[in-house]
Amino acid sequence: MTRLRGSNPLGARKALAERFQTWSVNAFDLSLCPVRGVLDRLGDKWTTLIVIALSHRPQRFSELLRAVPDISKRMLTQTLRDLERDGLIARQVFPTKPPSVEYRLTSLGESLLEPLVTLVSWAETSQAVIETARAAFDAREPVPA
Amino acid sequence: MTRLRGSNPLGARKALAERFQTWSVNAFDLSLCPVRGVLDRLGDKWTTLIVIALSHRPQRFSELLRAVPDISKRMLTQTLRDLERDGLIARQVFPTKPPSVEYRLTSLGESLLEPLVTLVSWAETSQAVIETARAAFDAREPVPA
DNA sequence: CCATATGGTCTCAAAATTAGACCAGGTCTT
DNA sequence: AAGACCTGGTCTAATTTTGAGACCATATGG
Numbered sequence: 001m002t003r004l005r006g007s008n009p010l011g012a013r014k015a016l017a018e019r020f021q022t023w024s025v026n027a028f029d030l031s032l033c034p035v036r037g038v039l040d041r042l043g044d045k046w047t048t049l050i051v052i053a054l055s056h057r058p059q060r061f062s063e064l065l066r067a068v069p070d071i072s073k074r075m076l077t078q079t080l081r082d083l084e085r086d087g088l089i090a091r092q093v094f095p096t097k098p099p100s101v102e103y104r105l106t107s108l109g110e111s112l113l114e115p116l117v118t119l120v121s122w123a124e125t126s127q128a129v130i131e132t133a134r135a136a137f138d139a140r141e142p143v144p145a
Numbered sequence: 146m147t148r149l150r151g152s153n154p155l156g157a158r159k160a161l162a163e164r165f166q167t168w169s170v171n172a173f174d175l176s177l178c179p180v181r182g183v184l185d186r187l188g189d190k191w192t193t194l195i196v197i198a199l200s201h202r203p204q205r206f207s208e209l210l211r212a213v214p215d216i217s218k219r220m221l222t223q224t225l226r227d228l229e230r231d232g233l234i235a236r237q238v239f240p241t242k243p244p245s246v247e248y249r250l251t252s253l254g255e256s257l258l259e260p261l262v263t264l265v266s267w268a269e270t271s272q273a274v275i276e277t278a279r280a281a282f283d284a285r286e287p288v289p290a
Numbered sequence: 291c292c293a294t295a296t297g298g299t300c301t302c303a304a305a306a307t308t309a310g311a312c313c314a315g316g317t318c319t320t
Numbered sequence: 321a322a323g324a325c326c327t328g329g330t331c332t333a334a335t336t337t338t339g340a341g342a343c344c345a346t347a348t349g350g
Contacts, residue, residue: 034269034272035265035268035269035272036194037272038268038271038272038275039193039194039264039265039268040190042188042264042268043187043188043189043190043192043193044188045185045188047188048184048188049181049184060327060328061327061328061329062326062327062328065328070308071308072307072308072309072310073308073309073310073328073329073330074307074308074309074329074330074331075306075307075308076329077328077329077330078307084282085278085279085282085283086275086278086279087274087275087277087278087279087281087282088275093328096327097315097316097317097326097327098314098315098316098317098326098327098328099315099327099328100327100328101327101328101329108271108274108275108278111267111271112267112271114263114267115260115263115264115266115267116264118259118260118263118264119184119187119260119261119263119264120180120184121260122256122257122259122260123180123183123184123187124180126183126253126256126257127180127182127183129232129253130182130183130231130232130233130253132232133230133231133232133253134230134231134232136232137229137230137232138230205296205297206296206297206298207295207296207297215339216339217338217339217340217341218297218298218299218339218340218341219298219299219300219338219339219340220337220338220339221298222297222298222299223338238297241296242295242296242346242347242348243295243296243297243345243346243347243348244296244297244346245296245297246296246297246298
């Protein structure tokens with residue numbers, strides 16, 4: 001087949017499988033697998049969206065609220081706090097009349113952009129295939145109303 | 146520091162920012178941003194763990210239950226169904242005495258491994274920095290008992 | 291004959307998330 | 321000057337999601 005430099009799934013599979021080997025000793029035990037703590041936050045449903053929104057430019061609270069339409073204030077606040085706690089974003093208050101708060105990516109936060117781009121690219125590329133698979137599955141196994 | 150080829154955050158930032166530009170027209174509107182549908186599933190907390198576990202080798206239901214220790218049967222079933230529906234994994238039943246079911250990555254599922262590796266690598270690299278940031282944040286803003 | 295193992299499903303409780311009221315103050319409109 | 325509206329949040333109550341564990345049918349080993 002085509003043997004693409006470093007982009008064949010086999011290579012990735014091996015790389016990941018190797019890492020997994022070292023983890024499998026502790027079998028993903030939450031307290032023993034430090035990566036889980038990091039990965040869990042990324043799986044926050046809102047985290048990636050917010051990071052992507054901030055990749056564009058620093059934004060204020062209500063801008064983010066508009067940028068990610070279906071997030072609730074509560075979750076936006078909480079996700080921003082978590083992100084700030086992890087050092088991925090920085091919070092800065094401006095003493096305007098109604099004080100405004102700006103959030104921006106830190107350099108650590110920006111370093112996340114690169115892995116995120118590859119993931120988003122994959123999502124874009126695979127989206128059509130996935131839709132097809134979903135439709136096929138639903139046709140096989142009709143979901144009851 | 147070291148200047149690695151093509152791994153500077155600036156490049157990634159620009160790449161992502163450009164993509165975001167095209168999305169920002171619809172401002173992440175769930176129904177209009179197809180990537181969200183895909184990204185949401187990846188942010189399932191269990192999805193990535195299961196895919197990683199299966200990157201090792203095909204595994205049966207109860208093997209996965211053991212591999213991802215703190216998942217409940219309920220969530221394992223559901224996550225596997227979703228993954229199957231999206232065409233990322235395949236389910237095969239063997240007519241053994243108590244029938245066993247094996248789950249394996251499809252080629253689409255394997256294609257996810259590559260982006261996942263970069264993400265996991267980032268998590269591993271950044272983990273220490275993040276822990277430090279968390280500690281510093283908690284010291285500043287002591288979480289009440 | 292009882293325990294165990296298989297892959298799930300079902301129910302109920304617990305946890306996470308949402309929607310939306312509310313706040314303090316200042317500006318803008320009328 | 322009264323009212324509406326803006327800021328960034330917090331708080332409560334209702335809804336949704338998740339978790340823990342019982343349960344099932346069948347078959348094997350002891």
